Structures are given as C-alpha cells and as structure tokens.
Amino acid sequence: MMKSKIICLLFLMISGMSLAQSKKMYIYLGNEYFSKLDYANAVEQYKLALSDSVSRSTMTYPYEIQVTNQKLSKSKVEVDTSLKVTMEEYLHHHIAWCYFRLHDYPNAEKHLKNTVEEKAYPHDSYFLAQSYMNNSKYDEAISQFEDYIRSPQADDELLHAAQVAMTGCYLAKEEIEKTREISVKMADTAVFNRGTANFATMYFDKDQKLMFTSARTGGVILNEKQQSEYLCDLYWVSLNEDSTWSAPTNFGRPLNSAQNDGAGSFNNNNVIFYTRWSEEKKTEQNIYLARMMDMKFFEAYKLDSSVNYPGYKSIQPYVSMDGRTLYFSSNRPGGLGGMDIWKIAIDSAGNTHGQPENLGSLINSDQDEVTPFFHEVSSTLFFSSNGHGSIGGLDIFKSHYDRETEAFSVPSNLGMPINSSRDDAYMMWDSRLSKGFFSSDREPCNGGSCYDIYEVVNEPIHIYLSGYSYNKETEEILPNVKLTFKDVRGVFPPYNIVTDSNGYYERELNYGVELFIKGQKINYFADATSVNTNSITQTTSITRDFYLKPIPQEEIEIEGIEYDFNSDKLRPASQAVLDKLFDFLELNNNIIVEINSHTDARGKDAYNLDLSQRRAKSCVDYLVSKGIDPSRLIPKGYGETQPNQLYGPDKKPVLDAEGNPVLLVESYINTFKVKAEREVLHQKNRRTSFKVINQ
Template sequence: MKKWVLIILTLICSGHIFGQSKSEWLYNADKYYLSEDYASALKYYSKILNDSVIMSLPVLPYESQVTSQKLKNKKIQIDSTKSVSVFEWVHHQIGMCYYYTRDYSHAEAHFVETADSSAFLSDRYYYAVALMNNDKHELALPIFESIAKSKDYNLALRYRCKSHIKGCYYKINDKFETKAIVELADTSVFNKGSASFAPMWWGSEEKIIFTSAREGGVILDPLKQNSEFLCDLYWSERIDSTTWGVAHNFGRPLNSARHDASGSSNGNNIIFYTRWSDEDNRNKQIHLARGIGLKFFESYKLDSAVNLPGYKSINPHVSSDGKTLFYSSDRPGGLGGMDIWMVRIDESGNPTSRPKNLGAPINSKNDEVTPFFHEPSSTLFFASDGHESIGGLDIFKSHYDRAIDYYAEPQNLGEPINSSQDDAYLIFDALLKKGFFASDREPCENGHCYNIYEITNEPIKIMIEGIVFDAMTDDVIPNTTITFKDVRYSKEPFEVMTDEEGYYSTELQQNDEWFMKATKPSYFADASNVDTRKITETTWLMQDFYLTNIPTGEIEIPGIEYDFDSDKLRDTSMAILDELVEFLELNDNLVVELNSHTDARGNDKYNLDLSDRRAKSCVDYLISKGISKSRLIPKGYGESQPAYLKDENGDPVIGADGKKIFLTEEYINSINGNNKQNSLHQKNRRTTFKVVGEDFKLESL
C-alpha cells in the first residue's frame, strides 16, 4: 500500500495543476481497472484525458508486486522502473480497457500514442493486434514480425506474434476463404437491443436459446437499471424452415437483475448458464436451473468442479447425451488465459468427476471459449484468439477420435464465417448444413456488440474412389461390381462398376454408413465399410479391394475337429464355423458343398456313414446361423480321400517321386510313435468345402 501512497503524493507534489479531483479520478480509475470493471475505469480515465494541461506531468506505473501479479496473467510487459507521463499512462490504460472489452477500433486510437514508448513495450504488440482486428493486416504484419525477432520481448509474447503472423499471411493471401453463406439473423427475433449472442439448440433443432440485452428484460430498479444493457436468456421456436417465432424472455427467477447469458440444456429441462454482475465482473460463474415445462426454479452455482472461487467459469455446453459439460475457465491447471474444460455430470446436472482440461492442441496460451460439441461428426467447435486467428476470436473445429481420446489439430473455419473482429458461439445442425454464430463484425454505437448470424455451410462433397486388384497377382480387375448397402436400411442400395483399369469412384452424402462389397464372377468377394457421419468438410476417400480366384478343388476349413468315432462338433469347431458363416454371408451368391473325411481306422462302410453324419452336422450348424439350406450340400467321403502332408507354411510336402505325400493308412503306420500317428489320423478327420455354384439368389426361392 506504500507505493499507492507514493503515487498519489507524486501526483500532488508534481504541481497544483493536478488537483485533488484528478488524483481521485486516477485512483478510482486504477482501482476499477484492477477489479476488471473496465466500463467504470474508462469513465474516470476519460475525465483525466479531457484535461490537456496535466498531460506532461509524470506518474509512476503500479508498484511492481501488483503489476507483476496482474500483468503476468494478461501477458503485459511494462518497465516499472521508468517514469512516464500521465498522458502515456492514461492512453495505455484506456487502450487496455478497450482491448479487454474487445473494442479494437477505440483501442487502436490510444495504443498508437504509446506503441513506441520505452515504458510500455507490450503496447507495440497490442497496437498491432488492434490493427489486425480492424482489418489492417498489412500494417500489423511488419510489427508482429519485428517483435517476433526481438529479444526485448518475452517468449510468450513472441510466441503469440508467430501465430498472428501466420494469421495475417492467410488473410492477405485469402487462404481462409470458404463458400459458406453468412447472413444477419432475423432482427425482429434475434438481433434487438445492444447485443445478441450465444445461440444454442434447446432439446432439438426446432427450439433455440440465445442471449440478448434489449428492452423488456428483467430488472429490479428501473431508475438505476436499463435492460438494454443487461443480458437475459431468451428462447424461440421454429415456425418453418426459414422462419423463427417471437423471442420469449425466460423471466424470473431464471433471469435476474444481473447478467444471465450463454445457456445450454441437458435435454431434461435443466439449463446451465453464466451469471455475473457489473459490480463484480471477475466473478463469472456457471449456474444450474431446473424447470417444469417453461417454468424454472431458482438456480444455484455449480460446485468447485466447475466454479473455482477466484476464477471465471463461463460458456457451458452440454453434450447431446447429457453426460458431459464443456465450459471455459481460467482456473489453475490450464495452458494460459481461458481454456476449455470438461466434467462428467449426472441426470440432475451435478458434476460427478474432477474437471479435465482438454489440453493441447485445443487449448493454447491464448483464450479458448464457447465450446460446442457436434455429436454426429464428433467435432468440437470453439472460439480462440490463438491458433492462427485472422483477428480477434476466430471459430475453429477439431475432430475428436474416441478410440484414442485425441483431438485433431484445430482448423480455422475461414471467411466469411470468421472476420477480423470477434466470431464465436457457433452451433450447427446434425448435417452441418445450417447453423448460427455470433460476431461483432458490424460497427455499433457502443464500440463492441455481438449480433447473431445465420450460416449456410458450403456444400460438402464426399467422393470415394479406389481400384480392384487380384489378391494373388496384384493385377487390376476390370468390370467389377461395387455394391453399396446402407447399414441402417434407410436408403436404397446402389452399384458402381470399375472401368478397364479397375478404377471406380462415386459421390456419397453426409451422415451415412455404407457396407461396400466388390464382386466378380470366379472370384471371392471383398468388403469394407465407409462412414461419412464424422466428415465435416469436402473429402476424398480411398478404398481398394483385393479379390481371390475361386479354386476348382476343395478348400480345407482348418480347426474343424471331432472326437474319435463321433459326429459331434467340438466347441472350437463351432467357433471356426462361425467364421465360415461370415464368409458365406459375404459371398451370398455361392452354393457350396460341405465335405467331411474320416481317418482309415474302422471299416469303409462305417467311415462313409460317419463322414456323412459329420458333414450334415456342419450343415445343420450353418443353417442354425441363418445360412439358407439351398446353398449347402453335405457330402461324406469316408476314408477315400486322405489329406496330404503340409509343411509349416501350409504348402504340400513333395516326396522323392516328385509327388504330394498323402496320409494313407500305409504311410501313417510307417511313422514311429503313437502320438505322431494319432496326429496324422486327426488331419484326415477334416472338413472342407468347394464352390459348386455362383448364381444363388435368395429372392428366387
């Protein structure tokens, strides 16, 4: 507190010109600035700035302890060992007030006065940021480049400059331009009053919650409060594909005489939202309110898993299954500034786990806010002033891979969705065709105000292509049929053919999942799946197929075993036959003969009967699994067709006469050791199949 006294004494002793009222204005302005009440701070700073007589008087910056603690969080560099004029100090403070309220046009006008000050190194950076956000990227770029190369600035600031440099280049070279259509939302519904923002679906895409500061809001004291500058939650219901109904204020007690904003529902008539007051702007916390129909009860603050005392928690968003709450906070454990966090919640909306920071690459050293998780595409949309922003907050997307719990590198959605101003609060419908977001791109009387915009996404084109090969020779196979079947049976199947080079291509739609099968006469089929539900941009997919020639002879089904003198399938045999079921389902045009063989022990007639029964047991099992009886022919060969000896690679062992070695009774008896003989007898007790037809059609029966 001694340094505060020193500041006031210095100002007073600097001359009688700087009167008591000026000292009080400066003291109050700095006090409000520290409490983040920037609107009140601006009022007092402006009073001082209007008196040009005092501009040359020196004033010391805040004491180093307060300055370091405060500015460390906000990444500001000020040389607290140098005296600066009141003119520079007040311009700097006003610039920072406008910067933190994202009013960059006014911020630029003040930072230009201090950008070259040796006491305010960081103001050069903030001046460049203001230029960039005012769509003056060509002017901002050389400043960012000079700061990034200078060792006079700390690493954090230089890091941010490198990110801004990329954003400026992308903007100047139109690398971020898309074909999306952006239009101001209906002014009679959404955009009234001083600000409208934070659109969010409410239970379905037919209802929407949004935030607005307009006439008719909830206030307690009409003489002291103006609802046009107080945020309330509103809702609207869709009338038709292009029209929304009148905006309804949720009323008390959901809305209060404070700011109530950024609402999200868990689908069970529970709404999460952010509440704060102008008197305590730092204390922004997430509340939960339960309701019945359109009537809500008094809300309460969520516990420390969401609202940690002394830190901000804002922008709640509930996943579509109602089990995860995403939100933004500057609580400890983040990467810097506001970060996106998540916590598990129960059906009542209460947190059931410790909060988890989404970490890199989602969060950065800058601010990440307004999360929206798009379930059909498994994509997180959010706003950030990092990640190569082209100015202010930009909207980014990142695909989430559930299998490995990993978010992909964020991608900037580009213009016209993003602008050089702040763009945030994006939501999309299930097919990523229509959505809403908020932006302050249009000038307004108060310098910085959000409007809600409708977005029609650019047409997303999904192409799939590939080549069909012979699995043994790698030669291409022309004139192959590729069949697409909808796994949800909601769309008709269709076919495409490969050309003479074995190549095929076709266009697919979003939000589909297809079973693909490649077929050609004399070949076994090959199959795959393609899922377009998570695709959020124009994409080319590649899927090749490898077909194997159907052999003319038998194909052994390894692992089909029976006990001695029995036709009963062992459990392991059933598991192998389950794989044959899958094979026959894939190759549903084939008619096969199931062949069973015995060893040579026992008389011929008995062995033939036993093999017939074994073949039939396999056929019966396949029929029980849904394979048509008309496709299966059981055939027993007894001991008449012994197997041949194979090496460890499955290739036939060739004898001295250059021929295969068949496991005849004579050969087996020539082998020493009962165990080895029994093992060879077991190889003869086998089941095989061979294709005897390729034209089976279930519907023809």
C-alpha cells in the same frame, strides 16, 4: 503596477495548481475504475486527464498501475520498475489498454501507436500488432509482430503468442482470396439483434425452439436504478410454420436475476444450465442450474466446486444430446493456460458425478478456448479459440472426436466468412450441418464491442468415393468388378456400379449415410468395406480399394472343426469356426460349396465313410440354421479315401524326391516310430473343408 504583476503571477500559479490537482483527480478516478475492470468509465477519466495540457511532460513511473489481465497463462511480464515516462505516454498507454479491453481496436490502435513510438512500454508493440490484426490490417500486423519477435525485450509467452498470431495473419490473407458457398447474414433484428448485446443461441426443445442471451429493454431488473439494456437475460423463440421465428420471450424470474444471466444449454429433461455474472466481482462468473415444469422455473442454484472452482471462472455450459456430459469453459487450476474446455459426467437430473476432465492439449492451448458445442451426428466439437492460429480475436474451430480411440483430431479453422478479424464464437448447427447460428462482434457499435447473432447456411458438402479393384494374389489391376452399395440402415435399396477396364470407379455419396460395399467377380472371392459419412463436415475425398482373391480349384480346409469321439456332434469350438464360415458365405453369396469331411485310415472303410458324411451334414445343418440357403450347401463325406497332403512350416506342400506331393497315407504315417508324431499326422487327415463347385 508591481502589485498587479504579482497578483497575476499568483493567479497563474493558483490556476496551474488547480489544473494539476484536477489532472490528479482524473487519473485517480481512472485508476479506481481500472482496478475494478470498469474500462468504460476509466477511459473517460484518462481522456479528461489527457485533454488537460498541464504537466503533460511530467515524468512518472510507467507501471504505477499494475496491468495483470494480459492473457498470460504462466507468468506476468517482467518490467523495468525504474523506468520513467511522460504523463502523456502514461495516459496513452492506459487509454489504449481500456480500449483494448473494450474491444474497441481502432481507438486502441491510435493510442498504442504513441506508446510504441516512444518505446516506454515495450510489450505495447505486441498489442498494437493485435489491434492491427483485429482491424483487418494484416500486413501492418505481420510487420509489427515481426518487430516484437525481434525485440530483445520480448516476453517468452507473448513471443509465442506473437508467432501463433502471425501465422493467423497469413491464414487470413489466404482466406480473403478463397471463394466459398457459405452464406452468412445477421439474424432478424426484430427478433434476435436488439439492444446492446445478443449471443449464445442454443436449441431448446429440439430444433423447434431457440434460447439466446440478450441485453435489451424489458429485461429483469431489481430497481429503477438498473438499466436492463445493459444486463443480459435468457430469452426463447419458437419456429413458426412459415419458418420465421416468433417474438422473443424472456424466461423471467427466477431463472433470470437482476444480474447478468446467459449462455444457456438445455438437457432435454427440464434442466437448464447457464452462466451468471456477479455484479460485485466482475471477474466472478459461475454456472447455475435451474429446473422447470411446464416452462415454470424453480429457484436456480450454483453448481458445486467440481464445476465452479472458487476464485476462478466457469462459464458457457453445453449439455450433450444424451444428457450425460456437461462441457464448459474455465480457467480453473490444472488447465493449459487461459480459458480451457472441460467436461464432467452428469445424470438426467443434472447432478454432476466425479471430477471434471480437461479435453487436453489438442483442443486447449496456452490461450483461450471457449463456447463448446458438440455436434452429435458428426461427432464433432465446435469451439472458439485465439490460441490455434486465428485470423483475428476468437475464431471458431472444429475437431472430430473418434469414439473408438476416444481422441480428438487436430482442430481446423472454419475460415471466412464465418470467422472474421474480430471475435467469433457460440457456433451451433442443426443435425445435418446445413444451417446454424453463431455470434460475432464484427460490426462496429457504440462502446467498441457488441455481439450480434448471425445465421449461416453451410456450403454444400460433397463426398467423393473412388478406388481400384485388384487381384489379391498378383496385385494386378482387376477390371469389371461389380460393386454393390448397401445402406446399412435400410433407408434406400442397394445399387450396383462396375469398375472400368482400368479397375477404377468413382461415386459421389450423400452426407449422413452408412454403407456396406461389396466387390464381386466370377472366379474370385469377394472383398468388402464400409463407409460412414456421418462424421464428415466438409467436402472430402475417400479412397477404398478392393482386393479379390482367385477361387482355387482344390478344397480349402476349415481349421478348428472338432467333434466328440466317434460322433458327428459339433463341439462349441467348431460352432465358433462355422460362424466365421457363415460370414464368408454371406459375403460370397454367389457361390455353391461342397462341405467335405474326412477321417483317418484307422477303422472300417464303411464306418469311416458314414461318419464323415454325418459330420459334413452336421456342418451344413448348422449353417442352414444360421440362415444360409440349403441349395448352396452340399454335404459330402469322403471317409479315408482322400488323405491330406503334408505341408511344411511355410504352408507349402512337401514334395518327394520325384517332385510329387507327399500324401498322408497310412504306410507313410507308420514310418514314424514315435506314437505322438503318428497321432499328429492322423489328426491332419481328420479334417473338414469346403470346395467351390459352382457360381
């Protein structure tokens, strides 16, 4: 009897030792997969260890495996290496991390709840909040973010990230309440969404072909051990006459390799840039270039270190419409943290020139900015980010680029339904911003995260123009001003509207037009403005006011007109001044003017009268040569018969003791003893001016 008890005890001990050894083996294998970023296999090993009931209460160091990929841009989280946790907590933590990296947020949430409750891993509180957010549980996420922010153990960088993310949660709650006319649907599953991953649509051969990335059966593989449904390749489709897309065609070798290839962009000159993943080093991703002829490709090659900085990722290339700029995403040194968007100059053959330029702090944050797409017509950069207050995961943002100042505007979130609580990226639009494609993992799938391609039809863009008309001198409302709208490109004829009795007008404009608008009214000089709606990407209200100056009764001097001595020949400086008068007369095309010329009092009266007439005619002849209708111009020489008035520094007439304007007659000029002073006053009489005589 005693012997049988001893045997049973020994059996139990051996069994326990065997189970303990199997647990260690599961954890060892899990750690090996984890260190290689193979989270799918790692999580299976950790789950086996967790299901083993032996030694769950065994204490272990919680940071036995260093978790380094936490999207922290500047430093690693400091940890208490003396702290111990139970083996169960340890496993929950690593299982949660695997699911988080696999974007399987429901399972990540389930396991993070265990570690957060036990408080062994203080920063798991932040990632639990992120999981809530990615699972569209915005109230729970806000509460959890607040708990982390209040925590004395909060890391500075994660603290900032939590504050940004919490703002995104509030934005998401607002977005849910909004109603938009944007239509989003999953693209045709028979064409685009087959296999395990589909993403990164991009126009190829203008808008008649699309290229995209897909992992599906029938892809390029090296041997039978590889499974093409888990390897990304580049495919293309063409637009049919019935507006459907053709069956996808794999670009084949040598563009596609037996590795992961995708996220491509065409330079419209037989060159494709794309990303290639390394199978040996999962953290290594580089941009490749492939040249083609008649859809046949030469061997692709990796771009040099100006783009592919050794040891860092460079991915998701996009080539501008003119083929001169390559945009890409990289976590290379010199950035602001995480993945940043960069650009570099390229030539028509795809060769890079100079060094890449970071797009700066308005676009890039301390987290990730990826998948750039520059919409040429609207001059707008579309990209994805989790660092600008997203509503969950990566969100798609847009930023207008001002070509004059060479600066981007503050990015704005595209909102729902384009963005979701999951990752949304690879946005691209047609030329009119009416239809587009993007990629998202919002739909559940096996493995936790699968990108699908979505089609989007944009909501109608309404552009409203309004304003008032004013008297420029009094700044009072000026009613009944005629506004003439002229299409700069000449696509449609000019049209007119009139401001109402309150000087107000309003008009809805079309997208993609450039207008010159002129305001006119009898007895007033015109005013003008321009409006360009090419860069407008959302419903917008524009204000343009018009200020019309009353036409004076007296003549208006044209300053800067000069002639050769005793000659009617215009000097080059005079022509430049008359060019400005030409623009003025073009704007005020309803007025008839008299071009006047005057001389000083020296010389014979008849000679001065003839000289001034010839000078006035020289001005008229020049303006007619520029295109002004001669019937609108009357040359008139006055010689010395109309001396100028004397004006003070304030440009107001100087008055004599009786309140009359002081005229620059010869007797007055001769009262000045200094010759240089007399010459200045004689010059004031030698003037050219114009006067409105009819409308």
